[in-house]
Amino acid sequence: MVAVPTVSKRLRSVGAPGGNVLLEMFQRRPGAIALGRGDPDLPAPPHVLAAAHEAIAKGLTRYTPVRGLLDLRQAIAEKLRRENGIVADPQTDVLVTTGTQEAVFLTFYALLDPGDEVLLPDPYYNAYAPMIGYAGGVLVPVPTRPERGFRLDPDEVERRITPRTRAVMVVTPNNPSGAVYDPDALRSVAAIAERHGLFVVSDELYEALIYRGRAFSVASLPGMRDRTITINGFSKTYSMTGWRVGYLVASAAVVGQMLTLRHALTICAPTVSQHAAMAALRGPQDILRERLVIFAARREFVLRHLKAHGISCVPPDGAFYVLVDIRASGMTSEQFAITLLERENVFLYPGSYFGREAEGFVRVSLVLPEDVLGEGLDRMRRVVHP
Numbered sequence: 052m053v054a055v056p057t058v059s060k061r062l063r064s065v066g067a068p069g070g071n072v073l074l075e076m077f078q079r080r081p082g083a084i085a086l087g088r089g090d091p092d093l094p095a096p097p098h099v100l101a102a103a104h105e106a107i108a109k110g111l112t113r114y115t116p117v118r119g120l121l122d123l124r125q126a127i128a129e130k131l132r133r134e135n136g137i138v139a140d141p142q143t144d145v146l147v148t149t150g151t152q153e154a155v156f157l158t159f160y161a162l163l164d165p166g167d168e169v170l171l172p173d174p175y176y177n178a179y180a181p182m183i184g185y186a187g188g189v190l191v192p193v194p195t196r197p198e199r200g201f202r203l204d205p206d207e208v209e210r211r212i213t214p215r216t217r218a219v220m221v222v223t224p225n226n227p228s229g230a231v232y233d234p235d236a237l238r239s240v241a242a243i244a245e246r247h248g249l250f251v252v253s254d255e256l257y258e259a260l261i262y263r264g265r266a267f268s269v270a271s272l273p274g275m276r277d278r279t280i281t282i283n284g285f286s287k288t289y290s291m292t293g294w295r296v297g298y299l300v301a302s303a304a305v306v307g308q309m310l311t312l313r314h315a316l317t318i319c320a321p322t323v324s325q326h327a328a329m330a331a332l333r334g335p336q337d338i339l340r341e342r343l344v345i346f347a348a349r350r351e352f353v354l355r356h357l358k359a360h361g362i363s364c365v366p367p368d369g370a371f372y373v374l375v376d377i378r379a380s381g382m383t384s385e386q387f388a389i390t391l392l393e394r395e396n397v398f399l400y401p402g403s404y405f406g407r408e409a410e411g412f413v414r415v416s417l418v419l420p421e422d423v424l425g426e427g428l429d430r431m432r433r434v435v436h437p
């Protein structure tokens with residue numbers, strides 16, 4: 052009998068992200084405390100839920116245009132002008148995607164030819180690596196250091212530019228480090244991109260969650276609009292992770308070239324979710340302030356708790372993650388995460404899953420109420436200082 056064929060070389064060479072193994076271990080352990088997930092526990096706002104119900108009741112459940120509902124693109128363009136200083140034509144420059152994840156995938160696929168390099172601050176969101184791999188690109192890590200709060204040093208970016216460099220990525224606030232990049236550093240990155248003829252990819256998914264510093268969009272800088280792909284979504288800001296809506300904003304030419312691929316992937320973002328996303332943008336925004344206050348209180352709680360336990364960390368300026376230093380345990384971050392799960396029934400991701408620079412750290416997410424966070428940290432202490 053002829054052997055069953057295997058999957059493609061491309062699939063095998065990129066491989067499965069390591070995080071899945073731990074996640075599967077966690078899912079086999081009911082009752083474990085999940086300090087690891089990037090999924091906010093706060094509910095989506097009521098007007099978002101109402102808009103989804105209304106869309107269903109009206110039968111608005113068929114395909115939308117590939118670019119997304121025009122009304123939603125208009126709401127996105129208004130938001131970008133108002134909050135980010137980005138001018139975007141909703142007809143041509145905005146693409147609604149199935150989660151931010153698809154926007155990132157489309158971007159790498161659209162920008163990279165095989166062998167093209169992407170400069171990416173390390174530590175980084177672990178899904179970027181396989182996405183760059185599937186696009187045939189090469190991930191070039193730009194180290195950011197715990198001693199500097201994992202902030203980006205533009206000189207480190209420029210030093211790594213080669214004739215194959217195609218794009219530099221900025222993610223602020225950052226997952227997993229919580230770093231918020233200084234506007235001057237972002238201006239320098241923009242200048243480097245202009246000097247070397249590069250694209251900038253700016254993932255701004257956590258922009259509403261800033262405790263210190265401020266949001267700043269590279270695409271708002273003079274001359275940067277057409278060389279920047281700005282990526283954003285609804286998952287973290289409005290607790291809409293399962294709704295799968297995100298978007299990207301780029302020049303009309305780049306967006307136009309993405310449409311065939313975008314159609315091939317998912318045709319359009321879920322229609323009901325697009326109506327819900329429109330309500331999120333057009334509805335009351337004071338909800339964001341309230342949510343920020345809750346995450347800020349949890350951040351303070353975790354920092355206090357860690358200090359009391361004699362565990363250090365890099366206090367985040369944004370997003371809802373804290374990189375906790377577990378070097379005192381004498382274990383690698385992966386050994387630590389496995390031991391913590393097996394011994395104390397607490398799940399989190401090791402720093403090694405986010406590149407090289409967060410080895411020695413684990414990522415704690417602030418997506419749980421304080422009593423559960425406290426219990427998780429108490430159990431963690433027993434593994435850091437046995």
Ligand SMILES: Cc1ncc(COP(=O)(O)O)c(C=O)c1O
Nearest residue numbers: 089150151152176226284286297
């Ligand atoms: C930096 C970053 N970009 C993109 C995503 C994907 O988000 P979405 O749920 O909008 O697809 C995540 C999810 O954690 C993320 O952290």
